[in-house]
Each structure stands twice: as structure tokens, then as C-alpha cells.
Amino acid sequence: MRSRLLAVATATAVAALGLATPAHASHSWGNYHWARTANPFTLKLDNNVDSSWSSYLSTASSDWTASSVLNTTVVTGSFGSRSSCTPTTGHVEVCNGFYGGTGWLGIASxxxxxxxxxSAAYVKVNDTYFTQSTYNTPAYRRMVMCQEVGHTFGLDHQDTNQTNTNLGTCMDYTRNPAGPPSNEHPNSHDFTQLQTIYSHLDSFNTPTLAPALAGASRTSWGKRVSGAEGHGVTTYVRETGRDSYTVTRVIWAG
Ligand SMILES: [Zn+2]
Ligand SMILES: [Zn+2]
Known part of the structure; x- marks a missing residue:
């Protein structure tokens, strides 16, 4: 148990170090990827969001579908609870809700x-902040939805400095998502990185695994393995069984 957590922590730390190199550093999130036997593969984004978010989910879906290795399709949400957003095997659940003054705008797990x-993923965006004037802008909503969905493919951030010049990708932290340049959509480097992550093929497919709850309740993100609580880029890992665990990335407000 402990050794695997430490191993994951090491892998995550290496990925984070890579971010310190500017320009075209690798920005895959560990080596995490969906298993599939052919490219392009299709991922189901389950729409559990209300009308204040559905257009942003559609935009993120079409933006990422420009990738040569994957397509996304928005489907009707497969469960009813926005607060738990429990992922279904083979799906990316996307949820919004008033999750409270948690400090985070969005999370991807x-x-x-x-x-x-x-084998499964979820995205939550926090209306507790997105109803505040600082964050309640189309640019902020576009960036956070795009970034969190991007994480569910195995992409990491290209840059985590909130105050430097935008790189023109939603995988770049900023307090000024509209730019210029705009950080509301992916850029070509994200698509190149996806080609790298998905350059090999697997002998099985995780996006088409039979729907079943991927695990029990996910009330806990587990152990913090990198980053600080409440700011910056933070990663948590929780074991869910033999050879399985969840990894949660947090984008904090402020
Ligand atoms: Zn693989
Ligand atoms: Zn992020």
C-alpha cells in the first residue's frame, strides 16, 4: 500500500519538475492514458451540468475533438448526483454545483x-466561485472546463505561473484567461502532446468497458502527494483496491 503511494508520488513529482522547463516541455500527467486498441478513440463526456455550463462543455468537447488521436462526445449524464459525481467506468462525468468555499474552481479526478x-474520470466545477464576479466570465468558464477535461485525457499543465504571459492554451494557469493571447482553448502543443501520450496501442479498451460504478463513494481525495493545500497545483492519490487508485488534480481559486 505504502510503496505504491510513494511510487505514484515519485511519478507525479517527475512530471511536475518537467513543467519547470519552458517552451515545449512534455506535459503529460504521469503516464496516465486511456487504453485503446486503435486511434482515434472516442470518450464519452457525461453531461451532468446545468444550462449555465452546458455550452462550455460542448465547446470543450469540440475543441478537444480536433485532436487526431481522440474524439469526445457529450452524452446524457449517467447518474443523478452532481455533488458526488461518482464516475462510471468508461466515462468522464462532468458536473457542476455549489461545492462550497473549498478554495477550488475545478477539479479533475x-x-x-x-x-x-x-478507466473512469470526473470533472467538477464549483459554482460557489463561478457565481462571483471575478470568475463568472465566459473566458474563465471556458478555460477551467477546457483544462479539467484536458486532464482527464492525461494532459498536465503547460505552465502554472498565474501572472506571466499567456501561452494561448487552457492548460496554462492564468488570472487573465481572455488574454491576449486567450487561454480558453487548447493549442497545437496540447495536440502534439496527445499524439505522444497515445502513440502506442493497447490490447484492450477502457473507454468501452461495461458501465459499472468504478468504485465506492469518493468523498475523499486521499493523500496529498504533491503541491500545497489551497494554492498552486495539488495532486491527491487514494487507493481504491488492488492495482487501482484515483488521482485528483485541483485548480485552486486565487
Ligand atoms: Zn497503454
Ligand atoms: Zn489543472
Whole structure:
């Protein structure tokens, strides 16, 4: 148990170090990826958001579908609870809600099985902040939705400095998502990175696994393995069974 947590912490730390190199540094999130036998593969984004978010989910879906290795399709949410957003195997659940003064604008969490393969994921965006004037802008909503969905493919941030010049991608932290340049959509480097992450093929497919709850209640993110509580880039890992665990990335407000 402990050794695997430490191993994951090491992998995450290496990925984070890579971010310190500017320009075209690798920005995959560990080696996490969906298993599939052919490209492009299709991921289901489950729409559990209300009308204040549905257009942003549609935009993120079409933005990322420009990738040569994957397509996304928005489907009707597969469960009813926005607060738990419990992921269904083979799906990316996308939820919004008033999750409270948690400090985070959005989170992305993936369920990982043997071989760093993602089997399920969820995204939550926090209306407690998105109803405040600072964050309640189309640019902020576009960036956070795009970034959190991007994490569910295995992408990491390109840059985590909130006050430097925008790189023109939603995978870049900023307090000025509209720019210029705008950080509301992916850029070509994200698509190149996806090609790298998905350059090999697997012998099985995780996006088409039979729907079943990927795990029990996910009230806990588990142990913090990198980053600080409340600011910056923070990663948590929680074991959910033999050879399986969840990894949660947090984008904090402020
Ligand atoms: Zn693989
Ligand atoms: Zn992020």
C-alpha cells in the first residue's frame, strides 16, 4: 500500500519538475492514458451540468475533438448526483454545483488501473466561485472546463505561473484567461502532446468497458502527494483496491 503511494508520488513529482522547463516541455500527467486498441478513440463526456455550463462543455468537447488521436462526445449524464459525481467506468462525468468555499474552481479526478490506464474520470466545477464576479466570465468558464477535461485525457499543465504571459492554451494557469493571447482553448502543443501520450496501442479498451460504478463513494481525495493545500497545483492519490487508485488534480481559486 505504502510503496505504491510513494511510487505514484515519485511519478507525479517527475512530471511536475518537467513543467519547470519552458517552451515545449512534455506535459503529460504521469503516464496516465486511456487504453485503446486503435486511434482515434472516442470518450464519452457525461453531461451532468446545468444550462449555465452546458455550452462550455460542448465547446470543450469540440475543441478537444480536433485532436487526431481522440474524439469526445457529450452524452446524457449517467447518474443523478452532481455533488458526488461518482464516475462510471468508461466515462468522464462532468458536473457542476455549489461545492462550497473549498478554495477550488475545478477539479479533475481519474481512476487508474494496472499499467497507468485510466478507466473512469470526473470533472467538477464549483459554482460557489463561478457565481462571483471575478470568475463568472465566459473566458474563465471556458478555460477551467477546457483544462479539467484536458486532464482527464492525461494532459498536465503547460505552465502554472498565474501572472506571466499567456501561452494561448487552457492548460496554462492564468488570472487573465481572455488574454491576449486567450487561454480558453487548447493549442497545437496540447495536440502534439496527445499524439505522444497515445502513440502506442493497447490490447484492450477502457473507454468501452461495461458501465459499472468504478468504485465506492469518493468523498475523499486521499493523500496529498504533491503541491500545497489551497494554492498552486495539488495532486491527491487514494487507493481504491488492488492495482487501482484515483488521482485528483485541483485548480485552486486565487
Ligand atoms: Zn497503454
Ligand atoms: Zn489543472
Amino acid at each position: 481519474i481512476s487508474v488501473t494496472t499499467g497507468n490506464h485510466i
